[in-house]
Amino acid sequence: MKKTYIYTAILALLATSGASAFDWPLQETNSDTIISDFGQLIGGNISTSVIYKDDAEVCSSDAGSVIAVIDDHSDDFGWFESSLGAAAIVSHSDGLATVYANLNSDSLQENLGEATKISTKGKIATSGNSAWQAESNGLEFKVFDRKNLAAVNPKILMPRIAKEPHLEAGTVYLLDKNGNYHNINTEKRLAPGTYFVYKLRQNKAVPYKTIVAVNGDSAETIVYDTITEKEGKLCLSGNASYSTKDMYPDNDKQLLAKILLTKGQSTLTITLVNIQENSTLLNYKLDIY
Known part of the structure; x- marks a missing residue:
């Protein structure tokens, strides 16, 4: 029945x-x-x-x-x-x-x-x-x-799929404490502080893992292995639990990490990894003044 x-x-x-x-x-x-x-x-x-x-x-x-x-x-x-x-x-x-x-x-x-x-x-x-x-x-x-x-x-x-969709970063943005987005594909000079790192969201493909490092030191890894519920909201986990609003602040952006940038020359390294452990690697040289 x-x-x-x-x-x-x-x-x-x-x-x-x-x-x-x-x-x-x-x-x-x-x-x-x-x-x-x-x-x-x-x-x-x-x-x-x-x-x-x-x-x-x-x-x-x-x-x-x-x-x-x-x-x-x-x-x-x-x-x-x-x-x-x-x-x-x-x-x-x-x-x-x-x-x-x-x-x-x-x-x-x-x-x-x-x-x-x-x-x-x-x-x-x-x-x-x-x-x-x-x-x-x-x-x-x-x-x-x-x-x-x-x-x-x-x-x-499940058994591995023969070919996963290609992971692309596209435009990468840093969101500052004042709610302003900085396109680091073109904007290389930024004030020191804490930033959320976002990439352009793909309509289909989702990374299994995103890894962000600053000057070679790991800042955060977000793994898409499980989704849990925190205070009534679905969340993915990295250094913190991130809700839908954190992960996807709008229809175009996807969270990669939360980082701290200090004064001086900084290299931001982004690694996008699929379930087959194939990686897309990107490096951005930034001047933090």
């Missing part, structure tokens, strides 16, 4: 830990079939999902037990800031839960219900357009660590 759960009720069903191998929920997963990565800005929030482009058959990423089948909409899903539409949630013996959203409700397997056992690659449904991204038929796929109550980047657990 299908049931609808709000987020708090779903969390009450989650527990335990362990380890096993996961697989992608669609037969074909590559850089062309994914339109948005974990940690991207989607719907005004840091996305906890990998979102696919087109409709396809959806299968379980690992063996487990179905803990919820959602077949309508709710505006209060906590972690799931946008409606999941028709969705299934599967609990796994390794302490993780997988979420399969934006499904075609008519295609949900008839025997799929609470406590249904499902095998790896067991069919769940086909994707549809029941969730917030109403113009897309692509699956919205999430992984949660139910012990630590954190969203997990699926790319950590």
